[in-house]
Amino acid sequence: MARFIVRRLVGMVAVLFAVSVIVFMVFNVLPNTNPAQLLAGKNANPVLVKSIEEEWGFDEPLPVQYVEMMKKVFTGELTSYKPRIPVDEQIAQGIPATFSLTIGAAVIWLFFGLLLGYLSAIRAGSWLDKLLTGVAVAGISIPVFLIAPVLLYFLTYKNQIFPNGQYVSLSEDPWEWVQHLILPWVTLAILSIGFYSRVLRSNMLDVMNEDYVRTARAKGLSERRVMTRHVLRNSLIPIVTLFGLDFGATIAGTAIITEVLYSLNGVGAYAAEAALKFEMPPIIGVTLYGAFFVVFVNAVVDIAYAYLDPRVRLGEQATG
Amino acid sequence: MAIDPHSEPAIEEGGAAPFPPPPKGESGRERGPWYLAYRRFRRNRPAVAFLILFFLIVVFVLAAPLWADHVAHTGPNQSHTLERLHVGSEVREVVTPEGKPIGPQWFEAGGKFFLGADSRLGRDEMVRLMYGGQTSLLVGIGSALITTFAAIVLGLLAGYYRGWVDTVIARTLDVLWSLPVFLIALALGISLALGGLKLGPIELEGGSLWIPILIISVFTVPYIARPIRGEVLTLTEKEFVEAAVAQGAGPLRVMFSEILPNLASTVIVFFTLTIANNMLFEAGLSFLGAGVQPPNSSWGTMITVGEELLNTQPLLAIIPGTMILLTVLSLNIVGDGLRDALDPRAKVRLEAHAGMVEPKGSAV
Numbered sequence: 177m178a179r180f181i182v183r184r185l186v187g188m189v190a191v192l193f194a195v196s197v198i199v200f201m202v203f204n205v206l207p208n209t210n211p212a213q214l215l216a217g218k219n220a221n222p223v224l225v226k227s228i229e230e231e232w233g234f235d236e237p238l239p240v241q242y243v244e245m246m247k248k249v250f251t252g253e254l255t256s257y258k259p260r261i262p263v264d265e266q267i268a269q270g271i272p273a274t275f276s277l278t279i280g281a282a283v284i285w286l287f288f289g290l291l292l293g294y295l296s297a298i299r300a301g302s303w304l305d306k307l308l309t310g311v312a313v314a315g316i317s318i319p320v321f322l323i324a325p326v327l328l329y330f331l332t333y334k335n336q337i338f339p340n341g342q343y344v345s346l347s348e349d350p351w352e353w354v355q356h357l358i359l360p361w362v363t364l365a366i367l368s369i370g371f372y373s374r375v376l377r378s379n380m381l382d383v384m385n386e387d388y389v390r391t392a393r394a395k396g397l398s399e400r401r402v403m404t405r406h407v408l409r410n411s412l413i414p415i416v417t418l419f420g421l422d423f424g425a426t427i428a429g430t431a432i433i434t435e436v437l438y439s440l441n442g443v444g445a446y447a448a449e450a451a452l453k454f455e456m457p458p459i460i461g462v463t464l465y466g467a468f469f470v471v472f473v474n475a476v477v478d479i480a481y482a483y484l485d486p487r488v489r490l491g492e493q494a495t496g
Numbered sequence: 497m498a499i500d501p502h503s504e505p506a507i508e509e510g511g512a513a514p515f516p517p518p519p520k521g522e523s524g525r526e527r528g529p530w531y532l533a534y535r536r537f538r539r540n541r542p543a544v545a546f547l548i549l550f551f552l553i554v555v556f557v558l559a560a561p562l563w564a565d566h567v568a569h570t571g572p573n574q575s576h577t578l579e580r581l582h583v584g585s586e587v588r589e590v591v592t593p594e595g596k597p598i599g600p601q602w603f604e605a606g607g608k609f610f611l612g613a614d615s616r617l618g619r620d621e622m623v624r625l626m627y628g629g630q631t632s633l634l635v636g637i638g639s640a641l642i643t644t645f646a647a648i649v650l651g652l653l654a655g656y657y658r659g660w661v662d663t664v665i666a667r668t669l670d671v672l673w674s675l676p677v678f679l680i681a682l683a684l685g686i687s688l689a690l691g692g693l694k695l696g697p698i699e700l701e702g703g704s705l706w707i708p709i710l711i712i713s714v715f716t717v718p719y720i721a722r723p724i725r726g727e728v729l730t731l732t733e734k735e736f737v738e739a740a741v742a743q744g745a746g747p748l749r750v751m752f753s754e755i756l757p758n759l760a761s762t763v764i765v766f767f768t769l770t771i772a773n774n775m776l777f778e779a780g781l782s783f784l785g786a787g788v789q790p791p792n793s794s795w796g797t798m799i800t801v802g803e804e805l806l807n808t809q810p811l812l813a814i815i816p817g818t819m820i821l822l823t824v825l826s827l828n829i830v831g832d833g834l835r836d837a838l839d840p841r842a843k844v845r846l847e848a849h850a851g852m853v854e855p856k857g858s859a860v
Contacts, residue, residue, distance in 0.1 A: 191674050195671070198675065199680060202684045206687070313832065314825060316828060317772070318821055319779055319817060319824070321779065321780075321813075321817055321820075322799075322821050326817075328806060329806055329807075329810040425676075425677075428677070428678055429677070429780075430780075432784070433784065437803070448784050451682045451683050452786075454686060454687065459679070463679050466679060467674070471674050
């Protein structure tokens with residue numbers, strides 16, 4: 177077990193190193209642009225461009241620039257170009273909104289996803305199952321940028337039931353916090369509700385086929401007990417892994433769009449705004465801290481998984 | 497080919513015999529697996545209906561030039577801000593002095609501004625919707641083709657050669673997998689849109705459609721390459737591969753004529769689902785300004801434009817969003833249907849549940 181953990185952690189560091197190199201390349205090698213030129217504006221004179229180049233070190237060789245960047249990341253000295261605001265401060269400011277959004281949405285999607293998946297698996301083949309399967313496919317196909325405008329138009333503009341986005345902190349006013357977040361939560365959760373219910377349904381149908389389920393029935397357990405204690409419980413293991421992967425990916429993906437749609441000033445909206453202004457340091461900061469989070473959660477999930485299922489730590493499946 | 501589906505016993509109902517003898521055609525010859533899959537697919541009514549819907553959407557977007565030339569008499573990027581429409585005796589401004597674009601006219605103005613104007617620029621929303629659909633579908637299908645091709649090659653190489661080749665490929669895929677993909681794609685999309693791409697022989701302009709296509713392709717490869725690699729790993733253990741090697745077939749021959757055909761059903765299903773996934777990816781990037789660049793429209797960029805007028809002209813954001821929903825939904829349902837049709841083993845696996853009535857399930 178200790179060997180597995182060490183291997184997993186070494187893998188984690190290697191992945192983070194690769195991420196930092198890739199992000200650095202994305203900005204410094206691939207684009208056919210000079211960042212100093214972009215900062216100086218379209219019609220800047222060469223002297224200004226030169227001075228910006230020297231100030232930010234754009235004229236240094238790439239490996240030196242990379243090392244400088246990483247130093248700043250670890251010391252928390254990464255600042256955005258203009259205005260010069262420390263990146264870690266900005267990220268810290270955005271974290272409450274981002275976490276409120278994603279954790280709340282995750283609670284909703286886990287509850288409804290698992291409920292719908294369970295109902296449709298125990299009634300497999302019935303009209304209810306067909307209906308829920310249809311709902312699930314529709315759910316995974318609805319883009320957040322359709323749900324948000326529809327909800328905003330009908331529930332905010334036409335009938336003033338919910339406030340229009342913005343984030344109110346939980347400590348300031350819990351009731352306002354909930355009201356402002358309900359629409360974003362629903363928007364973000366719908367896609368995953370469909371996905372999780374499909375995964376749980378197919379997992380449960382697989383597990384129902386196992387010998388121990390037949391044994392449980394044979395020893396006279398009630399159908400309900402067989403389903404909850406034996407089938408559901410064992411079907412949840414892959415869901416835990418999926419959730420670990422998914423939660424991080426949602427923060428760095430769909431949550432960004434949701435934050436922008438509802439003007440929640442979270443980390444995602446900050447990154448999207450920075451990307452539009454070609455501000456490299458915030459993107460690097462958000463991507464690296466985000467990647468750290470994703471990779472760390474994945475490692476924890478893998479380790480938990482290996483602890484629960486010895487086959488994983490002994491066999492080939494231990495990737496990363 | 498017209499065979500009444502009821503004239504032969506349906507395969508799904510043979511719960512007791514998971515592998516019924518293959519049905520015979522009129523000549524008594526055994527039907528091939530593709531024909532069986534086709535028949536299974538045809539019996540899946542929702543899948544057929546949504547396949548038809550998908551074709552209708554394709555026809556709709558391909559008809560863009562016809563509609564633009566003969567009905568709307570305008571181009572997708574042509575501005576009509578200061579113009580007026582004559583509807584009967586009434587005169588309507590395309591964009592009011594306050595900047596509010598005209599709403600849907602349907603056929604009142606002879607098909608002009610069928611869905612209204614898009615913004616204070618006064619461009620024809622319907623024309624933009626059709627051309628934007630071309631862009632969205634092109635990016636979705638184009639990137640799915642590249643993704644699938646790359647994934648097949650990587651999966652075959654990794655699964656066939658194993659050893660260090662596999663280690664390098666599998667680790668690279670792992671790294672890609674654990675990246676905050678959307679964020680990096682966003683940053684990459686913006687930086688490339690500004691300055692274009694210059695990488696060895698490849699040189700692309702900032703506004704080129706190839707940029708979103710390539711970005712999306714690269715980041716979605718692991719989602720297909722990993723399952724394909726897994727399948728190749730199992731297939732290389734099979735006797736037919738051994739037989740081919742014993743006959744003196746080289747690695748290329750084994751990979752492409754022995755293993756690849758066995759991947760066909762996986763590849764087809766993944767390809768369909770990847771188009772859907774990549775269209776959502778494109779819409780997300782375009783929505784944030786990192787995908788298709790203005791003045792060109794795609795359904796994603798149209799939502800960005802429409803979002804600003806949500807209060808007064810909600811349809812401008814809702815219609816392109818609905819088009820994305822319909823396209824993605826039809827591809828998802830067709831993909832599920834294809835999986836059920838092409839992979840009868842999964843079907844049997846699902847059907848074999850004690851006493852269950854024919855769950856029409858899809859293994860996610």
